[in-house]
Amino acid sequence: MLDLSVIVNNFKFLVVQGLLGVGGFAGGTLRLAIPAIVLGFVLGIFIGLARLARARWISAPATVYVEFFRGVPLVMVIFWIWFIIPQLLRFPIPEYGVALTAFVIFEAAYFGEIVRAGIQSVPRGQVEAATAVGLTRAQTMRFVVLPQALRNMVPSIVTQMIVLFKDTSLASIIGYVDLTKAAQIVNNREIRPFELYLFIAAVYWICTYSMSRVAQRFERRTA
């Protein structure tokens, strides 16, 4: 029945190369997920702030951006980037670049909403008090609103990080060798789908569940 030797024999390929991205070829779930999370969050901060801007020519495009990307599937966005980038740059870029671009653009819309909700959760009195003591709007944002907002955002940010981490599996659709693709490659040779897919499910689970546990401890400490 269960044949675990397929896991043992391919453990190095699956975990070291597929998950961590350490090895001879460009791949790895973490090598894609970590920059995607960081860049997506940075872009998300700008989009969240833009949505709250007073000037309509800033807030309206940001709103359209968010509504658009929250209304289409990520798979669709990946295909868009896959076809558009070679047209725009006039040369193809590796799957890694395609996947990273797609994730950053897509997830920034979700991070933007988290940032917006976080900022709006800061009581109005805080802004009024900051203005009263003579801070400019930029200073108010930087020293008063954002530090409090960030604390309120932590749970949603972690949830979104976990979602993004799981979403990186979709990079395998365009041929990027992450953990999921690595399992597919091994399965094509060994035909042990039950063991292999259950194994990578467990690996993903360990990663995401430990992320959520760390977040819970962090929340308790800062709350």
Place this chain on the structure above:
Amino acid sequence: MKYEFNWSVLWSGQSGGWLLQGLLTTLEISALAWLLAAALGMVSGAMRTVPWRLLRAAATFYVEFFRNVPLLVWMFFWYFGVPPLLPRPVQDWLFNHGAEFWAGMFALGVYHGARMSEVIRSGIQSIPKTQFEASVAMGLTTFQAYRLVIVPIALRLIVPPATSESLNLLKNSSVALTISVAELTFQTRQIETYTAKAIEALTAGTLIYLVLCLGIAAVMARVERRFAIPGLIARGG
């Protein structure tokens, strides 16, 4: 390399029919998966709040395991991993009746059931505990209290997060293209393969998803107002 637009590929030839078929398949797989997800979510979400430890543990295991693993992995698992373990006649029946559709539907439903469960649990937990205590004091059993009081109130409270979760399900049905379910994204790719007009095909698919999602969101915003309980408005997840 200059791109020549040719929008007529969308209505000449087979493209229109493919898009329509894709849309119908997307709606079909999403609707069935939604029913499964709603049922699993309601049962497991309620189970996570009951005063019996064993039921709570079982529901927690289901939720934590299924929602923390990528949907794509579940698609592969249910489509490639599980059928070979089933008895021969069941396998034959499945592969004669579109196994990829059923595996995709099941993967989608079980995955989103775990996510829906969290929505329903948070709805139940936002109900004042006195509601449950009053029901028990009036002589209802725990099961009756949940069925007649707690779950109906929770369902009215969670319309906004449940809507956004349902839209996630609809969008995530696109992942089923990896196990070759001929849904909307799959058909979009097919048009692109046949006509070599990627931008036109992707635009058509994207617009259909946008219209679906924004349309459902608009309808549910009205439903939300209708079902909101005055004085007990829980916004967000």
